[in-house]
Structures are given as C-alpha cells and as structure tokens.
Amino acid sequence: MRNVCIFYTDGNRLREITARYPACETVRLRGGPDRALFAERETQSIVFVARNEELQGLAAACRGLSFASVAVYPTDVGYAPREPIGIDISKPRLDYMETELCHVCNLNCKGCCDYSNLHVDTGFYDFDNFVKDLNRMKELFWGIAKIRLMGGEPLMNPRIADYAEKCREIFPDSDLRIVSNGLLLPKIPTDTLERIRDCGCSFDISNYPPSRKNKKEIVAAAERSGVPIKFGVPMNRFLRTILERPTDDPAPAFRNCLFTHCHMMGNGKLAPCSYAYCAYRFNARFGTDYPEDDLLELSDPSLDGWKIVKAFSEPHKYCVCCGRGALPYRWRGHVGPDQAKKEDWLIPDTALSRTVAPVIQKALKPAAVRLRALIQKKK
Numbered sequence: 001m002r003n004v005c006i007f008y009t010d011g012n013r014l015r016e017i018t019a020r021y022p023a024c025e026t027v028r029l030r031g032g033p034d035r036a037l038f039a040e041r042e043t044q045s046i047v048f049v050a051r052n053e054e055l056q057g058l059a060a061a062c063r064g065l066s067f068a069s070v071a072v073y074p075t076d077v078g079y080a081p082r083e084p085i086g087i088d089i090s091k092p093r094l095d096y097m098e099t100e101l102c103h104v105c106n107l108n109c110k111g112c113c114d115y116s117n118l119h120v121d122t123g124f125y126d127f128d129n130f131v132k133d134l135n136r137m138k139e140l141f142w143g144i145a146k147i148r149l150m151g152g153e154p155l156m157n158p159r160i161a162d163y164a165e166k167c168r169e170i171f172p173d174s175d176l177r178i179v180s181n182g183l184l185l186p187k188i189p190t191d192t193l194e195r196i197r198d199c200g201c202s203f204d205i206s207n208y209p210p211s212r213k214n215k216k217e218i219v220a221a222a223e224r225s226g227v228p229i230k231f232g233v234p235m236n237r238f239l240r241t242i243l244e245r246p247t248d249d250p251a252p253a254f255r256n257c258l259f260t261h262c263h264m265m266g267n268g269k270l271a272p273c274s275y276a277y278c279a280y281r282f283n284a285r286f287g288t289d290y291p292e293d294d295l296l297e298l299s300d301p302s303l304d305g306w307k308i309v310k311a312f313s314e315p316h317k318y319c320v321c322c323g324r325g326a327l328p329y330r331w332r333g334h335v336g337p338d339q340a341k342k343e344d345w346l347i348p349d350t351a352l353s354r355t356v357a358p359v360i361q362k363a364l365k366p367a368a369v370r371l372r373a374l375i376q377k378k379k
C-alpha cells in the first residue's frame with residue numbers, strides 16, 4: 001500500500017503537491033467528504049487539496065479514524081502555502097475570527113460599531129500579547145478559516161506587517177485580510193505593503209464616502225506593491241445597534257442575526273461577536289450597564305475548542321440589547337469623543353423598535369444571508 005493518499009476537490013497545483021510524495025495515490029472527491037472512502041485509507045498519511053471552505057467538512061469526516069497524519073492544502077487563500085499544513089483533527093477549526101490591531105481610527109465615524117471614536121481605549125494590541133493569544137488559539141483549534149485584522153484603523157499601527165506575518169506563520173490555513181478604510185494606504189511604505197503581500201494577506205476596504213473619494217490613490221498604492229485589494233459595497237448609512245431597553249430573551253435576536261460568526265479575539269479574551277466584545281466601551285463612556293460578561297478568558301485551562309464552538313452557537317447575554325436594523329442615518333465622519341452622543345447608537349424604546357423592527361429583521365434575514373454569501377463569493 002502506498003503511504004500517502006491525496007484527496008482533492010480542486011486540481012489546481014496538484015502536480016506540484018504530488019511531486020513531494022513519490023508513489024502517492026491521488027483520489028478526486030466529487031461529492032464532498034466521503035467517510036467510507038477515508039476509512040479505506042486508515043493508517044495512511046492523507047492530504048486534502050481543496051478550497052478553504054471545504055476543509056472543515058473534510059477534516060470532520062475523518063474524525064475517529066486513525067491516520068498516520070492528516071494535512072490540508074487550501075487552494076484559494078490568496079497565496080500558495082510552501083507545503084501541506086499538518087493538522088490535529090481531534091480539534092475543531094474556527095470558521096472566522098477578527099481582531100483589533102489599533103483601538104482608534106482616523107475617520108471617527110458617528111456610531112462606529114467598535115466605538116473607536118469614543119477613545120475609551122487608545123493605542124495598539126500589544127504585539128507580544130497578540131502572539132501569545134494567537135498561539136493559545138492554535139492550541140484550541142486546528143485552524144481558523146478566515147482572519148480579519150481590523151481596528152479602529154489597523155494601518156495606524158506601524159507594525160502592521162509584523163502582525164500579518166505572525167498571523168500567517170501561526171495560521172497558514174487562513175484566508176487572511178486587513179480591514180481598513182484605506183485612507184492611509186497611499187502613505188504606507190511600499191516595502192511594508194510588499195511584506196503584507198508576501199505573507200498572503202489582502203485588503204478589504206470599507207467603502208465609506210471618503211474611501212470612495214480617494215479610491216484612485218488607494219488602488220494605485222496597492223497596485224504598486226502588488227497587494228490584492230477589494231472595495232466593499234458602498235456604505236452611506238449606519239444603523240443604530242443598541243436597544244435602549246433590552247429584551248428579556250436573547251434567542252430571537254440571535255436567531256435573526258447575521259453576525260453570529262464574527263468572533264473577536266483581544267487582550268487575552270475571545271468574544272462570540274464584536275458587539276459583545278466592545279460593550280464595555282459604551283458602558284465606560286456613558287455609564288450604562290449593558291452585559292459585558294460574554295467573553296471567554298483564553299488563559300482558562302479548562303477551555304477547549306469544542307466548548308468554544310458550542311458556547312458560540314448559542315444565544316448569549318449581550319443579544320438582549322442587539323437591535324440592528326432600526327433607524328438608519330446618513331454616514332458622518334469626524335465625530336470624535338467630544339461630539340459623540342449615546343443616541344448615535346441607541347434605538348429608543350418605542351412601539352416601532354419593539355415590534356416592527358424585529359419582524360422586519362426576521363423577514364429580511366434570508367435575503368441578507370444570500371447577499372452576504374454572494375459578496376463572500378465575489379471576494
């Protein structure tokens with residue numbers, strides 16, 4: 001029996017990978033993960049060559065079988081990993097994680113979803129703590145399908161390339177993106193952008209009016225260094241997000257939510273979503289007491305990846321005050337800590353917000369899910 005079996009769904013770069021394993025066997029998977037087929041190769045080393053989004057399912061289908069080793073090779077993460085990535089299939093993979101490299105922003109949008117314009121936190125995610133937290137995430141998960149390095153404005157962090165490179169080193173399987181308003185991109189040294197490009201990281205540009213206005217310069221800077229860049233859908237309106245009077249039941253908001261996958265890592269903690277993560281900033285600035293205790297301590301020795309996946313698949317405390325979708329307003333920049341008001345975020349407790357808005361949210365969810373999938377596909 002040959003020692004290595006390569007299962008693939010995407011033949012892209014297959015020849016290059018098979019060249020590493022003289023006498024390997026290759027099997028094309030046409031109908032998704034096939035546990036019976038995998039079981040026939042028990043005791044062999046196996047490699048999955050597949051699109052990033054398929055890898056979780058392939059790894060899951062092998063669980064409980066005994067292989068000499070399992071490795072993955074994602075074919076669509078914006079760079080070519082040097083070699084197949086060995087994984088531990090006893091752990092889960094996290095589908096998505098975002099993290100904040102800089103706590104302030106050069107745009108100070110009214111109603112910023114991270115409250116960056118309140119300046120409750122200033123400065124950066126300490127690099128050593130960032131590495132420590134990433135390493136802990138790697139103990140808990142075999143990989144993370146998508147990582148977005150965000151802010152505030154992440155390009156205000158002068159060590160941005162160090163963060164991207166370290167992230168790539170620890171999570172070679174990830175689709176790695178920097179999320180920025182893009183305005184500082186033309187001022188970033190070309191060699192920094194080249195380092196970002198070389199570690200297989202790309203830019204997602206949040207498409208606010210000033211970003212649109214400067215699109216030509218932003219795209220030119222990215223093209224000079226060859227770093228991939230995508231502008232998001234134009235954003236001209238923001239939505240208020242916090243119910244002035246929380247509900248009693250977190251389940252309906254969670255069921256209708258499009259952001260349940262937006263897990264956020266920061267300063268030794270992991271939150272089910274960025275809204276739950278950032279709640280303390282709003283409380284600190286306005287003296288409110290919205291729930292802050294949905295965060296998991298990464299240092300907790302009893303934590304494992306499976307517990308996290310389970311906890312994050314259920315409604316959590318902060319969902320009681322999530323009311324996104326009601327009362328949109330026109331985007332406005334340069335609303336700093338002195339100008340920001342809690343009304344920029346708060347949805348007043350009216351009959352409309354209590355009854356009509358949740359119904360609209362529920363009705364719009366299927367269309368929004370389809371739109372999100374379409375946007376993800378285009379990216």
Ligand code: SF4
Binds near residue numbers: 112
């Ligand atoms: S661009 Fe606006 S919404 Fe985005 S982080 Fe900066 S202030 Fe917040």
Ligand code: SF4
Binds near residue numbers: 274
């Ligand atoms: S708190 Fe709950 S409802 Fe709000 S964004 Fe997070 S997961 Fe969704």
